[in-house]
Amino acid sequence: MPPYSDALLTRLFRLHGPMVLRRARGILGSHADAEEAMQEVFIKAMSAIESARDDDLTGWFYRMTTNHCLNRLRDRKRRRQLIDEKVAPAEDRSTQHDPDAMLTLRWLLANADARQAQVVVYVHVDGLRQAQVAELMGITERSVRNLLRRFEAWADKQLAGRGRRR
DSSP states (O other): OOSSOHHHHHHHHHHHHHHHHHHHHHHHOOHHHHHHHHHHHHHHHHHHGGGSOGGGHHHHHHHHHHHHHHHHHHSHHHHHHHHHHTOOOOSOGGGTTOHHHHHHHHHHHHHSOHHHHHHHIIIIISOOOHHHHHHHHTSOHHHHHHHHHHHHHHHHHHHHHTTOOO
């Protein structure tokens, strides 16, 4: 017998499904990909539900969705498909009308250190304050700043090597 009931699954999906879908669409840039990611997140969630804290299920689903989507971006086949299809820009205001900037950002996120990419998405895409990111990730604000600085230095080197500037 599974560690969850159909009623629990229905309740969790009703409560957290819309947020998971929005989050996935924001990172992946495609509604179809976001729907697929949402299904995969809920499949993973059902096998790991015992590790979730009842008082922070929203944060748990948020982190799980972010990590799942970043992992998808890192997948070579998926990254190639995103580049080939020239995915629609996400709703990030700074790059809303610049598909090339979104492709570059997605390439950087797909190739960056996982924790650095996670912090960058939370701060620059989601617009969270560093204190919120620190709490969400269970690290200090100083660690958040250090991860951002390391990502920026790494990104500058990558873009300089590609003949582009941020």
